[in-house]
Amino acid sequence: MMGTKLIEPGKHFLTGNVAVAEAALLAGCRFYAGYPITPSSDLMHHIAARMVEVGGVFIQAEDEIAAINMILGASAAGLKAMTATSGPGFSLMEEGLDLGFMLELPAVIVNVQRVGPSTGIPTLGSQGDVMQAIWGSHGDRASVVYAPSNPQECFSFTIEAFNAAETLRMPVFILSDEFVAHSYGKVVVPDHSEIRIVERRRLDESSIGKALPFKVDDTVPPFAEPGKGFRFHYTGLMHDDRGYPVIDKEVTRKLLSRLMRKIEKHRNALVQYTVLDEDFAGSTMVVVYGSIYSIARTAYRRDREFRRRVAVFRPHVLWPMPDRELRSLVKELGIDKVIVVEMNMGQYMYMVRSALLDLGVRVEQLNLTPGFYPSPNELKEMVSKVMERG
Amino acid sequence: MASRALPPPYKDIEDLVRVERLPTIWCPGCGIGIVFKTLLKAIKEYGDDIDRHVIVSGIGCAGRFAGYVRLDGYHVLHGRAIPFAVGLKLSKPQLEVTVVSGDGDIVGIGGNHFIHAARRNHDINVVLINNLVYGMTGGQLAPTTPLGARTMTSPYGNIEHPVNIPLLASAAGATYVARWSVFHVEQMKRSFLKMFKHKGFSVIEIISPCVIYARRNRMEILDMYELLRKMCKVKQNPDPREGEIDIVSGKPVVLGEFVSIEKPTYESLYSELVEKVRKNE
Numbered sequence: 001m002m003g004t005k006l007i008e009p010g011k012h013f014l015t016g017n018v019a020v021a022e023a024a025l026l027a028g029c030r031f032y033a034g035y036p037i038t039p040s041s042d043l044m045h046h047i048a049a050r051m052v053e054v055g056g057v058f059i060q061a062e063d064e065i066a067a068i069n070m071i072l073g074a075s076a077a078g079l080k081a082m083t084a085t086s087g088p089g090f091s092l093m094e095e096g097l098d099l100g101f102m103l104e105l106p107a108v109i110v111n112v113q114r115v116g117p118s119t120g121i122p123t124l125g126s127q128g129d130v131m132q133a134i135w136g137s138h139g140d141r142a143s144v145v146y147a148p149s150n151p152q153e154c155f156s157f158t159i160e161a162f163n164a165a166e167t168l169r170m171p172v173f174i175l176s177d178e179f180v181a182h183s184y185g186k187v188v189v190p191d192h193s194e195i196r197i198v199e200r201r202r203l204d205e206s207s208i209g210k211a212l213p214f215k216v217d218d219t220v221p222p223f224a225e226p227g228k229g230f231r232f233h234y235t236g237l238m239h240d241d242r243g244y245p246v247i248d249k250e251v252t253r254k255l256l257s258r259l260m261r262k263i264e265k266h267r268n269a270l271v272q273y274t275v276l277d278e279d280f281a282g283s284t285m286v287v288v289y290g291s292i293y294s295i296a297r298t299a300y301r302r303d304r305e306f307r308r309r310v311a312v313f314r315p316h317v318l319w320p321m322p323d324r325e326l327r328s329l330v331k332e333l334g335i336d337k338v339i340v341v342e343m344n345m346g347q348y349m350y351m352v353r354s355a356l357l358d359l360g361v362r363v364e365q366l367n368l369t370p371g372f373y374p375s376p377n378e379l380k381e382m383v384s385k386v387m388e389r390g
Numbered sequence: 391m392a393s394r395a396l397p398p399p400y401k402d403i404e405d406l407v408r409v410e411r412l413p414t415i416w417c418p419g420c421g422i423g424i425v426f427k428t429l430l431k432a433i434k435e436y437g438d439d440i441d442r443h444v445i446v447s448g449i450g451c452a453g454r455f456a457g458y459v460r461l462d463g464y465h466v467l468h469g470r471a472i473p474f475a476v477g478l479k480l481s482k483p484q485l486e487v488t489v490v491s492g493d494g495d496i497v498g499i500g501g502n503h504f505i506h507a508a509r510r511n512h513d514i515n516v517v518l519i520n521n522l523v524y525g526m527t528g529g530q531l532a533p534t535t536p537l538g539a540r541t542m543t544s545p546y547g548n549i550e551h552p553v554n555i556p557l558l559a560s561a562a563g564a565t566y567v568a569r570w571s572v573f574h575v576e577q578m579k580r581s582f583l584k585m586f587k588h589k590g591f592s593v594i595e596i597i598s599p600c601v602i603y604a605r606r607n608r609m610e611i612l613d614m615y616e617l618l619r620k621m622c623k624v625k626q627n628p629d630p631r632e633g634e635i636d637i638v639s640g641k642p643v644v645l646g647e648f649v650s651i652e653k654p655t656y657e658s659l660y661s662e663l664v665e666k667v668r669k670n671e
């Protein structure tokens with residue numbers, strides 16, 4: 001199946017982590033640096049072998065700080081690059097992520113969530129890093145956060161994540177968890193020619209001497225490869241179109257608003273969600289994402305009565321948030337209660353609440369104990385209890 | 391614009407200087423400018439395609455180095471210039487990647503990366519400008535600060551044993567290790583040329599007087615130049631164990647080439663590995 005080539009079209013049976021790794025290679029990732037941490041290590045084991053086979057670069061970094069900075073260096077050299085980690089390692093990468101945002105370097109960061117805070121429970125999954133992925137930054141930044149719910153989505157979301165990173169020139173996140181990462185599932189790989197692969201826009205050498213690194217009419221400047229004679233300077237300091245550090249109100253406003261506008265401008269292409277509302281005749285909506293969605297979906301599929309009582313809204317991409325879409329659905333379906341089901345002490349719930357603030361809808365939280373996955377039946381019971389709370 | 395033209399001794403490197411960014415942030419009397427001029431002269435003299443050279447700097451006064459060089463340059467995070475440089479080099483081996491940064495940046499906060507990049511013998515260059523202090527942030531204790539020296543965070547005199555950079559570099563596995571001072575411009579340049587040619591992890595430490603350090607230790611900057619000039623001793627192939635710096639008690643600062651050996655680089659071993667694996671498939 002694997003061989004020296006890229007994963008073949010057809011049906012495969014893969015874990016979420018392996019699906020991410022294979023999709024990355026198919027998307028053109030040719031640089032991986034990482035540091036071992038449960039439950040992401042098996043992704044690195046897989047790619048350690050496969051990256052050599054496809055002729056890319058694999059390196060085990062001395063720590064996660066090195067890993068993120070190495071992939072930024074690789075991206076600066078023009079390669080598509082990725083790292084995978086879990087909570088504690090993700091925390092160590094934060095400063096590097098912001099550098100990537102400032103230097104406008106595409107990269108994909110996979111966080112296979114485990115139970116935190118601190119060392120928590122390394123072997124069990126959770127959804128505790130949602131806030132960190134979306135907001136974990138000094139200063140303002142906005143990126144794209146994918147939340148796959150099964151191996152098939154691990155595969156397709158990874159390809160989309162690379163495309164988004166290249167399009168937007170920024171680090172992009174895949175937030176999976178131990179449950180998704182280690183469950184096996186069917187992964188259908190389409191014909192390679194049918195897979196859309198995006199490459200970053202590049203300056204060609206005829207513009208040497210004229211082009212500036214950060215001058216754009218649009219939101220995303222074209223990329224210049226080093227070593228060609230562009231002689232560009234890049235800095236994490238606030239900088240002008242030449243990439244030179246300056247302390248200036250106009251320059252600061254212009255750069256920050258352009259960086260933030262990248263997401264706003266591409267929002268409609270990035271936002272994705274699923275709605276389950278067949279048989280729906282009630283007034284309650286469940287908002288759920290990632291691995292917990294796959295459990296909720298099973299409960300939903302199995303029980304017609306449950307389908308009558310709840311509609312399910314599930315963002316594929318946590319950020320940018322499908323808030324406008326959620327609002328119109330809530331109105332359209334006549335929802336008066338929204339239950340946000342997540343495996344943490346309440347994170348995405350705050351964003352749902354603020355999205356629906358003025359609609360007079362009750363937003364309740366259903367917080368699953370991190371690490372301890374309910375069965376579909378148990379989940380259904382818990383949802384019913386919250387519904388009965390009046 | 392008059393203030394932005396370079397003085398005559400710099401004419402030959404003017405095309406490698408971002409003249410429009412002058413004046414630099416470096417204090418009058420700072421030693422970094424000497425390293426700047428010498429490195430750019432070496433790049434010119436090396437002769438090879440100049441656009442292959444890339445400069446990566448961390449954060450600090452020395453960390454501003456990349457920003458004044460008219461080459462592809464990256465001013466990255468405090469302590470993280472080395473892993474960024476490793477990513478660049480592994481991805482584009484034809485680049486000649488040189489890290490220029492401060493002592494605090496490279497062996498303080500970035501110490502772990504320094505050790506492991508040396509151990510793997512990455513084919514990159516590290517120019518470590520050692521001013522014995524954290525200059526940019528106002529003169530705090532650095533891992534290089536000599537015993538007894540005063541800084542903002544050792545107001546009664548430093549009680550921490552400083553790091554011996556040549557010993558650390560050689561123990562970690564660096565394959566070219568030298569130390570010069572800003573008084574040894576010719577030797578410095580020859581070392582830079584060797585470093586470009588050398589296949590493997592090169593470390594060149596430059597002892598550089600700092601206005602902030604001098605002030606905290608109640609010296610005029612010229613006194614500090616005089617002090618260092620007197621204390622620096624060039625030796626033929628010194629032992630890295632002789633690299634300890636103890637200027638407060640008056641021991642000489644040993645300069646020279648501590649290590650110059652051949653060892654396969656990570657880059658060459660990696661490309662051989664890829665070739666072998668792909669052939670066997």
Ligand SMILES: Cc1ncc(C[n+]2csc(CCOP(=O)(O)OP(=O)(O)O)c2C)c(N)n1
Binds near residue numbers: 453523
């Ligand atoms: C993560 C982080 N911590 C602290 C700082 C603040 N900081 C900037 S430069 C510097 C010290 C630099 O010292 P050194 O590397 O010796 O360079 P010098 O300024 O002396 O040339 C520090 C602590 C920072 N920029 N980032």
